[in-house]
Structure formats: C-alpha cells, structure tokens
Amino acid sequence: MSQKQLDQKFWQNFAKNHWEKKPLVLKNVKSGLLEMGDAEIFNLLVLYSDRCRELNDPTGFKFYIDGFKAEAEDVLQVLPEKEDTSLLGYHERMKSLFSDYCLVCDELLQVNGKKQHLLTEFTNELYRHVGFPNRFSEIGLYLGNYRKTPFGVHVDSCGVFSFPVVGVKRFRLWTSAYAKKNPALDRAFKYDKHKKASQLLEVKPGDISYWPSSAWHIAESDGSFSATWSLGVWVDQPHKELVAQSLNDLLDAKLGIAGARVTTPFKTLHEKSGEVTELPEAYEQSIALLKNLSTSELQETFLKSWMKHISLQGFKNIPRVNMKLSLKSKVRLRSEKSLILWQQSLTKKDKFFFSFGGVVVESSKAQGLLKLVKALNNGDTVVIGEFLKGAEAKQDLHALQSLTDAGALSTAK
Known part of the structure; x- marks a missing residue:
C-alpha cells in the first residue's frame, strides 16, 4: 500500500472540511513526525528522566495509577531508566507494580532540539492553511496500559492530532451538542448507554487521527501497552486578547509610575442624584497620552508583539541551550x-x-549585530568577534547571549 502524502491537496482539504469541524483518520501516512521510532523515543525518555532525577523535579511528567494522579515526589520513583532497555522493558517493570498505569511527558522534545524540525515541518503546513495559533501548540507522549483516559470523558480547548508509536490506540468521541444534552458524560468512566451516539477512531503506528476542540473524548484500551504522541493546538484565545496584551505593554511603558498606582485621587465621586459626570485627573492624563500616540508607535507595538509571539514558532516551549558566548x-x-x-x-x-x-532584546546602533544575524539566518557559520566590534560590542554580545539562552544558536566546530 502506498503511503498517504501530506501534500498541499491534503492540507487544503483538511482546512476546508475537517479543521474545527469533524474528526479524521489517516492510514499509512508519510510524515517526518513518524520517523522517530520507539527505540529513539525511549532514549529521549531516559534522558529527560535523568535530568528530572538530577534536579529532583519531575516537572513535565505526570503519572496515573488506576486513574489517580500520583504526587510529584512519587513520580520520580517510576520514571524510565536506562536499565529498562526499551519502552516495552519499562512497561514490564511498571506492569509488575501496577495493574493500570499511565505516564505522560509534556516536555520530551525539550531535550532534543535536533528533532524539533520534524514537528515544525508538520505544524508550519498546518498553520499555513488554518492560521497561526493565538495561544500555542504543545506535544506530549502518553504511554501505559491504562484502559481509559485517567480523567474520564472530557473536552479540551484544543484540536488534537495523535500519532501512535507502539500499539493500537482507540479514541471514542461525542459531539458537543450531544454532551450538552447529556451532562453526565463529563468525566464519566461508565458510558455504555452513550456508545451508540459516539464515533470510534482506531489508529496504529504509521497512522494519524485528528479531532476538533469541540469533541468530547476518551481513550480506550483492552489493557495492552501503547505509546502515542498527542499534539494539541489550542484555539481558546481570541484576537482581541492579543491586542489587549500588546496595548498593555505599551501602556506600561507610557504611563510609568502613574500606571502602577493602586488608588485614584478624586474630587467628587458623583452628584447628589447619583450621576457620574467627572473623571479623576489620572484618567484625563491617560486620555491625553492616548490621543498623542502616533501611528508609528502603535505599529511598532503590534509588530514587536507579533514578532515575539511567532518567535516561539507556535509552541508553548521550544528547546533551550546552555552555552556561554564570547567574541x-x-x-x-x-x-x-x-x-x-x-x-x-x-x-x-x-x-x-x-x-x-x-x-x-533591543539594541541601539546594532549594525554589527544585524549583519551577524543576517549571516546566521543565511545558514553561515560565524565567529562572533568578526561582526561585533567597537563601543557596541559588549551590549550586542549581551543581546546575542539572551537569544542563545532562548535556544537560537549552537556551537560550530
């Protein structure tokens, strides 16, 4: 059987007929996201688990036993170890301890920037056809032998793509209209009488499933082991909230100390009749400030806010690096x-x-830094000191270090 290509025709059809409308199952798909096999994913899990153990902090992991969420200090005791040798080896160890368990890792790709491009290749095509998310997307790995999603039938504020790695994965879905008429479905584990009204999606390694943010759903299993990537694209932040965030940054800069005051002086709160006719002086000053804003100031505010937003490439987090720069x-x-x-x-x-x-980051008289950035973006390998020179070198190196800390650069040999 030939593999299904995620070409432009597919994405156009997906955007028109499925995105935020109805579920989809794709069999035998050709996608870079499916290149990571179970052995590579196990190594990533061990790498991230080792980091959590070293820091004594399991952030990014959640563990459920018979549907109950384990405490953070207990999660560290059940994370994958190198001695498990494989995902199935880890499963055998967990199975000997728990009859029903689920491990969730929401930060796995944070330890592997080299594979991040497989994810962005998929999401870039998605965003090109449905729009850039106003909030973010995030990908997590779900593995275990849990018979049902530990938190029951639920609905998220995100559209979900699932990519099985090991085992068969089944998802049961209900429409929002049906769930509204049957509120007992919310967080339910027993729903036999509602099965006829549901849609069952079944996918295996090499397949992809999707359902919109409005779909109520639960994962089902016969108790066999499975491991599945889940990519959630959050669609719960309207454009007006982005505008408000941008303006809030502008007002912080413009109002200064006055904007931070927590009480407002006044002359008269209201007339004897109750009518309010007078604004306090602080409001009058704010009106004058807003009236004096130029089109350029507003454009710069929104452009800088948009640049910050898209610099995350549509994700909640992207891989960071630990690298100290010098000239x-x-x-x-x-x-x-x-x-x-x-x-x-x-x-x-x-x-x-x-x-x-x-x-x-911002920098004045940053022609050297700009030339360096353009060279990097062109794919060049550069020696920093060949670009950052003179009086601005120190401030520009500091700015470049901040970008490096955010994950922009790597060392070149």
Whole structure:
C-alpha cells in the first residue's frame, strides 16, 4: 500500500472540511513526525528522566495509577531508566507494580532540539492553511496500559492530532451538542448507554487521527501497552486578547509610575442624584497620552508583539541551550529553519529589536549585530568577534547571549 502524502491537496482539504469541524483518520501516512521510532523515543525518555532525577523535579511528567494522579515526589520513583532497555522493558517493570498505569511527558522534545524540525515541518503546513495559533501548540507522549483516559470523558480547548508509536490506540468521541444534552458524560468512566451516539477512531503506528476542540473524548484500551504522541493546538484565545496584551505593554511603558498606582485621587465621586459626570485627573492624563500616540508607535507595538509571539514558532516551549558566548565563539543557528527574527524601530531608526523563543532584546546602533544575524539566518557559520566590534560590542554580545539562552544558536566546530 502506498503511503498517504501530506501534500498541499491534503492540507487544503483538511482546512476546508475537517479543521474545527469533524474528526479524521489517516492510514499509512508519510510524515517526518513518524520517523522517530520507539527505540529513539525511549532514549529521549531516559534522558529527560535523568535530568528530572538530577534536579529532583519531575516537572513535565505526570503519572496515573488506576486513574489517580500520583504526587510529584512519587513520580520520580517510576520514571524510565536506562536499565529498562526499551519502552516495552519499562512497561514490564511498571506492569509488575501496577495493574493500570499511565505516564505522560509534556516536555520530551525539550531535550532534543535536533528533532524539533520534524514537528515544525508538520505544524508550519498546518498553520499555513488554518492560521497561526493565538495561544500555542504543545506535544506530549502518553504511554501505559491504562484502559481509559485517567480523567474520564472530557473536552479540551484544543484540536488534537495523535500519532501512535507502539500499539493500537482507540479514541471514542461525542459531539458537543450531544454532551450538552447529556451532562453526565463529563468525566464519566461508565458510558455504555452513550456508545451508540459516539464515533470510534482506531489508529496504529504509521497512522494519524485528528479531532476538533469541540469533541468530547476518551481513550480506550483492552489493557495492552501503547505509546502515542498527542499534539494539541489550542484555539481558546481570541484576537482581541492579543491586542489587549500588546496595548498593555505599551501602556506600561507610557504611563510609568502613574500606571502602577493602586488608588485614584478624586474630587467628587458623583452628584447628589447619583450621576457620574467627572473623571479623576489620572484618567484625563491617560486620555491625553492616548490621543498623542502616533501611528508609528502603535505599529511598532503590534509588530514587536507579533514578532515575539511567532518567535516561539507556535509552541508553548521550544528547546533551550546552555552555552556561554564570547567574541571568540564560533556559532551557527541551532536549526536552519528556526531563524532569529528582527525589525528596525519605526520611531528610532538607530534601534533594532531581535527575537527568538519568546525573548525580545533591543539594541541601539546594532549594525554589527544585524549583519551577524543576517549571516546566521543565511545558514553561515560565524565567529562572533568578526561582526561585533567597537563601543557596541559588549551590549550586542549581551543581546546575542539572551537569544542563545532562548535556544537560537549552537556551537560550530
């Protein structure tokens, strides 16, 4: 059987007929996201588990036993270990301890920037056809022999793509209209009388399933082991909230100390009749400030906010790096498809903004840094000191370090 290509025809059909409308199952799919096999994923799990044990912090992992969520200190005791040798080896160890368990890792790709591009290749095509998410997307790995999702029938605020790695995965779905008429479905584990009204999706390694954010759902199993990637695309943040966030940043800068006051002086609260006719002076000053805002200031505010938002590439988190820079450092982009974004200020021509991974830095008279960024974005390997020179070198190196901390660069040999 030939593999299903996720080509432009597919994405156009998906955006028109399925996105936020109805579920879909694709069999035998050709996608970079499916390149990671169970052995590689097990190694990632061990790597991340080792880091959690070293820090004594299981953040990114959740563990459920017979449907009950384990405490954080207990999670560290049940994470994968190198001695398990494989996902199935880990399963055998857990099966000897628990009859029904579920391990969730929401941060697995944080330890493997080299594989991040497989995810972005998929999401970039999705965003191109349905729009860039106003909140974010996140991917997690679910594994175990749990017979039902530990938190029962539920609905999320995200559309979900599932990619099985090991075993057969089954998802039972209900429409939002049916769930509204049958509120007992919420968090239910017993729902036999509602099965006729549901849709059952069944996928195995090499397949992909999707359901919209409105679908109530639960995963089902016969107790066999499975491991599945789950990509959630959150669609619960309207455009007006992005606008409000951008304006809030602007007001913080413009109002200064006055904007931080927690009481408002006044002359008269209201007339004897109860009518309110007078604004306090603080409001009058704010009105004057807003009236004096220029189009360039507003454009710059929104452009900088948009740049910060898209610098995360549509994700809640992206892989970070730990690397100390110097002028002698030889560096390149961590990924040729993950560019450092930049813009020139619309209000001060000698100021530039640079962004990566949700971090925005600014630098004045940054022609050297700009040339360096353009060279990196072009795919070049560079020695930092060949670009950052003179009086601005120190401030530009500091700005570049912030971008590096956010995951932009890697060392080059």
